[in-house]
Amino acid sequence: MTSTSLERLAALPVRRKTRVLSRWVPAVLIAAIVVGIGWAFISAPAMRWDVVGEYLFAPRIVSGVGTTILFTVLTFVIGLLLGLLVTVMRQSGNPVLAVACGAYIWLFRGTPLLVQLVFWFNLALIFPYLGVRIPAWGIAIGGDANDLISPFTAALVGLTLHSAAYMAEVVRGGFLAVPGGQVDAALAIGMTELEAQRHVVIPQAIRVILPPLGNQFIDILKATSIVSVIGGGDLMTRAQQIYGQNYQVIALLVVASLWYLVLVTVATLGQSWLERSLDRGRHRRPAVIATEVTA
Amino acid sequence: MSGSITMRGVRKSFHGTEVLKGVDLDIAAHSVVCIIGPSGSGKSTLLRCMNHLERMDSGLMLVDGELAGYTEHAGHLREASARSTSLVRRGMGMVFQQFNLFAHLTALQNVTLGPLRVLGMPRAQAEAEGRELLASVGLAAHAAKFPSQLSGGQQQRVAIARALAMKPAIMLFDEPTSALDPELIGEVLAVMKKLTTAGMTMVIVTHEISFARDVADTVVFMEDGAIVEQGQAERVLSAPRSPRTAEFLRHVSHAPRLVQEEP
Ligand SMILES: Nc1ncnc2c1ncn2[C@@H]1O[C@H](COP(=O)(O)OP(=O)(O)OP(=O)(O)O)[C@@H](O)[C@H]1O
Numbered sequence A: 001m002t003s004t005s006l007e008r009l010a011a012l013p014v015r016r017k018t019r020v021l022s023r024w025v026p027a028v029l030i031a032a033i034v035v036g037i038g039w040a041f042i043s044a045p046a047m048r049w050d051v052v053g054e055y056l057f058a059p060r061i062v063s064g065v066g067t068t069i070l071f072t073v074l075t076f077v078i079g080l081l082l083g084l085l086v087t088v089m090r091q092s093g094n095p096v097l098a099v100a101c102g103a104y105i106w107l108f109r110g111t112p113l114l115v116q117l118v119f120w121f122n123l124a125l126i127f128p129y130l131g132v133r134i135p136a137w138g139i140a141i142g143g144d145a146n147d148l149i150s151p152f153t154a155a156l157v158g159l160t161l162h163s164a165a166y167m168a169e170v171v172r173g174g175f176l177a178v179p180g181g182q183v184d185a186a187l188a189i190g191m192t193e194l195e196a197q198r199h200v201v202i203p204q205a206i207r208v209i210l211p212p213l214g215n216q217f218i219d220i221l222k223a224t225s226i227v228s229v230i231g232g233g234d235l236m237t238r239a240q241q242i243y244g245q246n247y248q249v250i251a252l253l254v255v256a257s258l259w260y261l262v263l264v265t266v267a268t269l270g271q272s273w274l275e276r277s278l279d280r281g282r283h284r285r286p287a288v289i290a291t292e293v294t295a
Numbered sequence B: 001m002s003g004s005i006t007m008r009g010v011r012k013s014f015h016g017t018e019v020l021k022g023v024d025l026d027i028a029a030h031s032v033v034c035i036i037g038p039s040g041s042g043k044s045t046l047l048r049c050m051n052h053l054e055r056m057d058s059g060l061m062l063v064d065g066e067l068a069g070y071t072e073h074a075g076h077l078r079e080a081s082a083r084s085t086s087l088v089r090r091g092m093g094m095v096f097q098q099f100n101l102f103a104h105l106t107a108l109q110n111v112t113l114g115p116l117r118v119l120g121m122p123r124a125q126a127e128a129e130g131r132e133l134l135a136s137v138g139l140a141a142h143a144a145k146f147p148s149q150l151s152g153g154q155q156q157r158v159a160i161a162r163a164l165a166m167k168p169a170i171m172l173f174d175e176p177t178s179a180l181d182p183e184l185i186g187e188v189l190a191v192m193k194k195l196t197t198a199g200m201t202m203v204i205v206t207h208e209i210s211f212a213r214d215v216a217d218t219v220v221f222m223e224d225g226a227i228v229e230q231g232q233a234e235r236v237l238s239a240p241r242s243p244r245t246a247e248f249l250r251h252v253s254h255a256p257r258l259v260q261e262e263p
């Protein structure tokens, strides 16, 4: 043992483990499997790439893409506004409002979107007439539910009410993440409650809310495909209508998938750009101030 | 505004537990008052009632002889508007145990937010005054840093500068050094000591008995939601009349942290 001097050990050459085999063998294997499955899929005789090419930019498909984008943007914007409203009502300190909002969130998060959509679409079964009608006075404002609830409105109402329930939770999480001491400090320098919210709480809550909101947007984008069950007119509805006629099921599903991939990729890039510019703002702000000083 | 505070019969309960049990307190303008007492005795609550961060259940408060929190109206008292409450708060700076710096703003922006948004001061003036204040608490070089980039002691000094930026007549400190590592306490106490010469009324809740002895004109000892003893600082700390004050002082002066602190 004593003969094991440090100098002697340090002089010995080191033979490191070569990881070539352990690293490359699985990689090559996995690549081969992936390529094999991919090629099997692409080259399958049933895979009619000519049909895919034919329909990729067909007017009906493109208008379906437009409707999908419209559904996504409207659902996101209206859902966010509703979600904000629900959050404000929930935090208002009014117990009736708080319970009502809690019940709304519980109900709309607790039932599947598919069920909700079919429900809205069949609203006429419960309420044949939507509006106010007092026959004795001859008053009738509104209309036949079957006329008022088109697949489009049913889809929009369903998507919006569903996503607002999720948005409310996201927004509430953002506000809860701002410690109460921040408001105390804002009030202590003479701000009103509203000024404290505007200058101190909201700017901090937004930083917390933005990343999950980006995820919400992408979730909504994909969830819009469900409105095809009520013929909402989106990309998936169009694809289904077309393969209902020509039976090119796989080709049209590939068309739809390609479009969804494009839309989700664009949305993801937008999201990471937004997050990066927020982050950069945080680190860059001191530099901006420093240049103001020297200027 | 010169900064005197008078409180009479101030009571406050949380969920049925009375935390302030009728507090009478007179704080002279320009004086330095240290409030001491065991944990949970209601010191923070009393301080928060002073600037209406907490609403008192009953009792009256005068600031410079003027009713604060209520307005007299045709023979009865009416709760003051949010606007007049925020006016009272402008005249009172507050420094919190946990600093509570605005996390999304730099040190300088923390200091200028009040002057800009509340007083409507022009930006150039607010920033010039803000830099001066940061320099006066020894942080001229840290103006562009965010709170997360500052040590606890530096954050608390920014918080003091932020409160001073409103040019208050009264400064309230709620255990400003309790959340700090021992080696950072001194820098904050030094800044506070410097402030005592500026003529503001200072109300300081603290466990730093030697600091209280050093700077306070008056020491108030609170226990269990009531003021047990108050008087001239040296007298209360050296020759307390109440056995409970004596017991508390014996207790804190045996705390290891204070022993370690003696140079
Ligand atoms: N917002 C609140 N809600 C419920 N109880 C509270 C609230 N604020 C304070 N209390 C209670 O009131 C009592 C007095 O609290 P306070 O913070 O005023 O004591 P303190 O003297 O400042 O104590 P410490 O030295 O620990 O800061 C405590 O029992 C506390 O739990």
Ligand SMILES: [Mg+2]
Residues within 6 Å of the ligand: B043, B044, B045, B174, B175
């Ligand atoms: Mg306290």
